[in-house]
Amino acid sequence: MSWTRTLLAALAVCVLLLSGAVGCDSGAAREQEDGVSSSPVGEVLDDTDDEGRHYREAGEGDAPEVGIEVQPDPAGGWDVRLTLRGFRLTPAGTKARAVAGHGLAYLFLDDRLVARLRTPEYRLAQGLVPRGTHQVTVRLYADDGTVWAVDGDPVESTAALTASEAETTATSAPGSNPSRTALSAPGARSRTGGQGSPDRAGKAS
Template sequence: MSWTRGPLAALAVCVLVLTGSAGCGTSGAQDGKNGGVSPAPVGELLDDSDEEGRLYREVDKDQAPEVGVEVQPNPDDSWDVRLTVSGFRFSPAGTKETPVAGRGLAHLYVDGRLVARLRTDRYRLPAELVPRGTHHLTARLYADDGTVWAADGEPIESTTDLTASEAEPTMSAGATRVRTGGQGSPDRAGKAS
């Protein structure tokens, strides 16, 4: 086929296809207008919400993202926090506020109080946010529209304990490994089974 027939043949195919149910070119899900993401709804919004009133966005347990949280003390009494995620990507700042499966940000809580919104898997937790005593550090996953990723009606989150003393920070038993809020092995939603 000569180079002049190629474009003409492609044009003819486009004309034929345009008269049918599909069009030539790209759809909104592929043209970059939506970042290569389908605008279709993701998950099901539940009536349940978190402490801030953000609705849960339920996804199938076998497709749900996972999160784990690890902490390490620093000599300056701050803490290095590292999140481990599976089936999840952090969205960069400025991302359109549309839920996309397995994408969003994490909120970090100390004893139920929001201390940071994370778009990365690492954070340095300042000492002044962790007074002396034992505290619960929770990482919870959110969609870009602010809804809480959930599976089986529970938020997708992970919690670990950390203990701060006046001399230097110490970790409670097992705080350097991924832990959940209860006993047993974590299920896909970060909860103990």
Template sequence: MSWMRGLLAVLVAGALLGGSTGCGSGGGHEQRGGVTASPVGKVLAGTDEEGRHYREVDRKDAPEVAVEVQPGARDDWQVRLTVRNFRLSPAGTPPAAVTGHGVVRLFLDGRPLIWLRTTEYRLPGELIPRGTHQLTARLHADDRTVWAVQGKPVESTADITASAAEGTANPGGTG
């Protein structure tokens, strides 16, 4: 019987020691100023114009994006994104950086427009006044850090030229 008490003591001690080493924050998920300190890439001190930190990844593993804009049939613009090494995360995805996953932030003339979880978007014509404008698609991780290569955000820009005056532009209020 004493051997059973010894075995029981060993099992309890092992469970206690194993439980304490298995608990904790797990360094890969700790927060650093609201940004996930994930084992994915390296969070840089630099930020974009919105104050979102860059998450540096190697060029060979980096996601890519291309943006194409065509006039639509109803006084709008059809935006199509092509992504490589990247998957758009569905709504409700936890705010953590996962290799090759995230969302796209569209900017019109440098102003934030909308967050996208799809590769197609209809840009209302009333947001584009007469003249030439730039639409930029920038890739973000789900924790909203900006995917970056060599300190520069992973993004693509396309020009939009509207020939008719079509109301006022206020893209900052839509996204």
């Protein structure tokens, strides 16, 4: 009868394994439905950005910082440069999961998303910036789409830029020098959990 007991034990193990697999599949389905990974990195908060992406609280030792500098390009448009501390931009094709200190940066012009950045430099086309003063904001996201946050606030940086009427046209007259101003350090504001700017000498967070 020993072979009977062995067979019954083997069948019980199979049932347990199958039940575990079903449980895992159900959990994965819930994660996919919520659109937020169950990564143990940071706590996913109830707060969201304007598009409904949840904030993810960075650990005290993993709090990233970002700074932004916006300067006019002599050839037209605006050069945007990011300063990162405790954060690495990941390449395209990176697995969609949250990893401490990694992810990408979203660039907003007056709260309108204009680019998802995986490099610290970007050229803001002149045609995207109408006449007047505007806010350029960079915000850090994890690769699963959650927003990195510190003390409940998104890790982001904002700089102001002002475009004159001459800059609203596609071309400038020969020899002209349209007035363009960009505020990086003095005119910028940052929210990185009260930790300030990565580089306050000409950059903001």
